[in-house]
Amino acid sequence: MSRTASPGVVRFAAVGDIHVTKDHAGTLRGFFAQAAEAADALLLCGDLTDYGTAEEAKVLADELAAASSVPIVAVLGNHDFESGTPDVVRQMLTKAGVRVLDGEACEIEGVGIAGAKGFAGGFGRGSLGAWGEPAIKLFVQEALNEALKLESALAKLRTPRRLAMLHYSPVSSTVQGEPTEILPFLGSSRLEEPLLRYPVDAVFHGHAHRGTVEGKTINGVPVFNVAKPLLTRTRPEQPPFYLFEVPKP
Helix, strand or coil, X not given: CXXXXXXXXXXXXXXXXXXXXXXXXXXXXXXXXXXXXXXXXEEEECCCECCCCHHHHHHHHHHHHHHCCCCEEEECCHHHHCCCCHHHHHHHHHHCCXXXXXXXXXXXXXXXXXXXXXXXXXXXXXXXXCCCCHHHHHHHHHHHHHHHHHHHHHHXXXXXXXXXXXXXXXXXXXXXXXCHHHHHHCEEHHHHHXXXXXXXXXXXXXXXXXXXXXXXXXXXXXXXXXXHHHHHHHCCCCCCCEEEEEECC
């Protein structure tokens, strides 16, 4: 569907977990072009590369050229950190015109977008507490730091319409379907807390390939798991990105 079909809305195509490798060169341009044709902007929710290497980031940047007709906004995921050079991934994407958010915010056609990677730690009563060994406290502190990044980004927005982007999930509902044993590593309720203080129209994340596409925060904000493997499996009749419409401010 062309993005000119709904003139009263801003359309966002959201997808995560593309896991680009060097072998993807030349294979994703049609997908990105399709997303750009359907939407006014493209949102990339982390795990954009498979090992976070410069080579993979270069392939991704080249493929994204097919979507250069629309703004592209991204957050990084855990895979983009695997090689210890997330700044290289960020720099290559930025050079290609992608806005990479890490506790920052931006605006597209009057819609504010706040983004951060997020982190793990569990949900609700199952959340890991900062008690005991220093390593546990460091783990919990990382989740708190990412929640603070999200809150900082949300606090910067002054637009009437707002979206939030993460890689890790802020709610348990969109990771259901994954093995119970790994649920605490797929997100954290600490990421939900800023979303309760700063209202948004929707939240997008990835990471949980076998999760559930749609969920909600405690206060009813829709949360969408847009991991590409999940969208491919659960909605085979549609392109593997989630199209979300926001009324024009």
